[in-house]
Amino acid sequence: MLAFTLLLMTACLSRTRALVTIHNAQAVLDERDETISVLLLEFEESAAEWLWETDATRRVIRPSARFARACGRAPADIDGMPILQLLAGPSWDSGTFAAGLRALAEKLRNRDSFVNLRLPIRFTEQERWWQLAAAPRYDDRGIFCGFRGVGADVTDQRASADKINRMARFDTLTGLPNRRLITETLSDAMIAAEACGGRCAFMMLDLDRFKAVNDTLGHPVGDRLLCQVAERLGHMMSANRSCGRLGGDEFALVVRDASDTGAVEELAGRIITALSRPYDVDHYTLHIGASIGLAFGPRDGRTSEMLIRSADLALYRAKDAGRGVFRVYEPALYVQAEERRVLEIALRGALDRGEMSLAYQPIIDTQGGMLRGFEALLRWESPEFGTVPPSRFIPLAEDARIIAQIGAWVLRTACVEAASWPEGLRIAVNVSPVQLQNDGFVTTVATVLADSGLSADRLELEVTEGVFLREDRGATTTLARILDLGVRLSLDDFGIGHSSLGYLSRTRFSSIKIDGSFVRAAARGGREALAIIRAVVALAQSLDIATIAEGVETQDERQLVAALGCTHAQGDLFGRALPVTETRTLAERDWTDSAAA
Incomplete structure (x- = not known):
C-alpha cells in the first residue's frame, strides 16, 4: 500500500506538472493569437493591401471587411463564393476572361505559390487593376486546405507605369x-x-x-x-x-x-x-x-x-x-555613300598633306582689254582619287562641316599671293553659304587682310544666290559686316537659279557674274539668252554694278559680250586657270598695249 501510494503521488505530480506546462503553452498561444489578431486588424485598417483566403474548393472563407469593401460587397455576400467567379465579375457569364484571371486559375489548380500576379477587375463601370500574392495552406497531416494571400489595388501605379511607358515610346x-x-x-x-x-x-x-x-x-x-x-x-x-x-x-x-x-x-x-x-x-x-x-x-x-x-x-x-x-x-546609292565616306576621310587630311592648291583665272576689261584681277579656284590632287573636281568635294566639305577650315586656307593663301601683285589687280574668292553661317567668318576676313597687308578694296568675295535661298538672316548680316570692312561683293551665277531683284536690294554688290551657259547660247543666236544678258546688263548699269561674263572662249563671244555691255569677262580666251608661277608672270606683264590687242 505504501508503494502504491508513493506511485500514485508521483503520477499525480507528473500529471500536474504536465497540465501546468500545457496551460502555460496555451497561454502563450492565446497571447500570440491575440497579438496576431491585433496586428491583422491594424493591417486591415491602415494598410493599402487586404487579406484573402480560400478553402480547398477555392471558395472564399472568412472574408475581411477590407477585402469585401474592395469587391464592393458585404462580407456575408462573398463568404463561400468561388474566388474566380468573384474576381471575374460580369464576365463570368460571358466566359470572356482576362489573361490574368486565367493565370490565377492555373496557379490555384496546380496549388502553386505566386506573387505579383496582376489582373483587371471590373465590379463597376470603372476598370481596376489588382495585384495578388498567395501560397497554399496545409494542415498538420499535410492535407491541402486552400490558399491564403494578400491583394492590393495597383490601378494608380499601373496608370503611372503606363504613362512612363508611353513617354518612353511616344x-x-x-x-x-x-x-x-x-x-x-x-x-x-x-x-x-x-x-x-x-x-x-x-x-x-x-x-x-x-x-x-x-x-x-x-x-x-x-x-x-x-x-x-x-x-x-x-x-x-x-x-x-x-x-x-x-x-x-x-x-x-x-x-x-x-x-x-x-x-x-x-x-x-x-x-x-x-x-x-x-x-x-x-x-x-x-x-x-x-x-x-x-x-x-x-x-x-x-x-x-x-x-x-x-x-x-x-x-x-x-x-x-x-x-x-x-x-x-537603289544598290548604287550604297556604293555612292561608301565612296563618299572614303572620299570624306581623304578630304579631312588633304590640307595637312599639301594636296590642295590654288589656280588663278584672269578677269579682263572687255573695253580696253586690261587685266583687272584674278579669280582664285581651288584644286585638289589626291594620290588616291586623282584630280577631284570642286563640284564633287566642295558639297562634301560643306556637309562634313570642314568647309570653314578649307575656306579660311583659300582666303589666306589668295590674299597673301594677291598682296604681291601690282596695286590695281583684285583677287576674287568664292565663299560657301555655310561659311557665312559662321559667326567668326568676319573676324577671319579681317585677320587675313591685316596679316597679308592686302587692302580691303582689292578683295572681292563671290557668293551665290544659295546664300539667300537658305532664308537665314544671319548670312545677310554677315555680308553687311563684310561690306563695312571695305571688301567688295560679287553675285555669282546670276540667272541660272531663282534669281530675284530682292537679292540685289538686300546687299550692295559691286559686280554680277553672268553664267557661261548664257554666253555660249547667245553666241549661237539664242534669243532668250540674248534677252537675259541684255536685261542683266541694263539692271547692273542702273544700279552702278559691274557685269562679268564667264566662260568666254572665242573672239566672237568676246565681241558679243562687249557689244551687249558687259564690263568684264573671263574664260579660256584670256587664260585658263593658271598655277601660281604663271599667274605672277601674267600679273607683272605690261598691259598698256592690251587695248590694241
Missing part, C-alpha cells in the same frame, strides 16, 4: 510613336514579312523649308505646325500602316504589307501632296513641303537598322533632286 509633342517604337514596329513587320515570304516598306520623311518657320516665327509656331503635320499623317494611316516622329522635322512610316510596290509608291506621292498643302497656324498661312526616302524589306535590308539606312540614303537622293519628291532606294 513623342510628347505630336503623340505619334517615337523613334524607339517605330523601330520596334519595323522589326515586327520585317519578321512577319520574312515569315510569309512577303515584303514590308519603310518611308523616311523630311519636311522642306521647316527651319525657316522656326527661324522667322519662333519654335512655338513651329511646334504647332508639327502637330498639324502629324494630324495629316494620322488621317492617312490604317491597320497596315504606322507613322511616327523620329525627331525634329523627321517623320517615318511603316507599311507592314508592301507586296504591291506600286501602291506604296503612290502612297508616298499622296503624302507629299497632303503635306504640301498650306497650313493655317496662329493667323499665319504657312507653306512647307516634304521629301521621302523609300526602302523595301527584306530586299533593301534584312534588319531594321539596314532598312532605315537604305531609306535615309534614298531620302538624301530625294533632297539632292530638288526636294518635294520621293526616291526609292
Whole structure:
C-alpha cells in the first residue's frame, strides 16, 4: 500500500506538472493569437493591401471587411463564393476572361505559390487593376486546405507605369510613336514579312523649308505646325500602316504589307501632296513641303537598322533632286555613300598633306582689254582619287562641316599671293553659304587682310544666290559686316537659279557674274539668252554694278559680250586657270598695249 501510494503521488505530480506546462503553452498561444489578431486588424485598417483566403474548393472563407469593401460587397455576400467567379465579375457569364484571371486559375489548380500576379477587375463601370500574392495552406497531416494571400489595388501605379511607358515610346509633342517604337514596329513587320515570304516598306520623311518657320516665327509656331503635320499623317494611316516622329522635322512610316510596290509608291506621292498643302497656324498661312526616302524589306535590308539606312540614303537622293519628291532606294546609292565616306576621310587630311592648291583665272576689261584681277579656284590632287573636281568635294566639305577650315586656307593663301601683285589687280574668292553661317567668318576676313597687308578694296568675295535661298538672316548680316570692312561683293551665277531683284536690294554688290551657259547660247543666236544678258546688263548699269561674263572662249563671244555691255569677262580666251608661277608672270606683264590687242 505504501508503494502504491508513493506511485500514485508521483503520477499525480507528473500529471500536474504536465497540465501546468500545457496551460502555460496555451497561454502563450492565446497571447500570440491575440497579438496576431491585433496586428491583422491594424493591417486591415491602415494598410493599402487586404487579406484573402480560400478553402480547398477555392471558395472564399472568412472574408475581411477590407477585402469585401474592395469587391464592393458585404462580407456575408462573398463568404463561400468561388474566388474566380468573384474576381471575374460580369464576365463570368460571358466566359470572356482576362489573361490574368486565367493565370490565377492555373496557379490555384496546380496549388502553386505566386506573387505579383496582376489582373483587371471590373465590379463597376470603372476598370481596376489588382495585384495578388498567395501560397497554399496545409494542415498538420499535410492535407491541402486552400490558399491564403494578400491583394492590393495597383490601378494608380499601373496608370503611372503606363504613362512612363508611353513617354518612353511616344513623342510628347505630336503623340505619334517615337523613334524607339517605330523601330520596334519595323522589326515586327520585317519578321512577319520574312515569315510569309512577303515584303514590308519603310518611308523616311523630311519636311522642306521647316527651319525657316522656326527661324522667322519662333519654335512655338513651329511646334504647332508639327502637330498639324502629324494630324495629316494620322488621317492617312490604317491597320497596315504606322507613322511616327523620329525627331525634329523627321517623320517615318511603316507599311507592314508592301507586296504591291506600286501602291506604296503612290502612297508616298499622296503624302507629299497632303503635306504640301498650306497650313493655317496662329493667323499665319504657312507653306512647307516634304521629301521621302523609300526602302523595301527584306530586299533593301534584312534588319531594321539596314532598312532605315537604305531609306535615309534614298531620302538624301530625294533632297539632292530638288526636294518635294520621293526616291526609292537603289544598290548604287550604297556604293555612292561608301565612296563618299572614303572620299570624306581623304578630304579631312588633304590640307595637312599639301594636296590642295590654288589656280588663278584672269578677269579682263572687255573695253580696253586690261587685266583687272584674278579669280582664285581651288584644286585638289589626291594620290588616291586623282584630280577631284570642286563640284564633287566642295558639297562634301560643306556637309562634313570642314568647309570653314578649307575656306579660311583659300582666303589666306589668295590674299597673301594677291598682296604681291601690282596695286590695281583684285583677287576674287568664292565663299560657301555655310561659311557665312559662321559667326567668326568676319573676324577671319579681317585677320587675313591685316596679316597679308592686302587692302580691303582689292578683295572681292563671290557668293551665290544659295546664300539667300537658305532664308537665314544671319548670312545677310554677315555680308553687311563684310561690306563695312571695305571688301567688295560679287553675285555669282546670276540667272541660272531663282534669281530675284530682292537679292540685289538686300546687299550692295559691286559686280554680277553672268553664267557661261548664257554666253555660249547667245553666241549661237539664242534669243532668250540674248534677252537675259541684255536685261542683266541694263539692271547692273542702273544700279552702278559691274557685269562679268564667264566662260568666254572665242573672239566672237568676246565681241558679243562687249557689244551687249558687259564690263568684264573671263574664260579660256584670256587664260585658263593658271598655277601660281604663271599667274605672277601674267600679273607683272605690261598691259598698256592690251587695248590694241
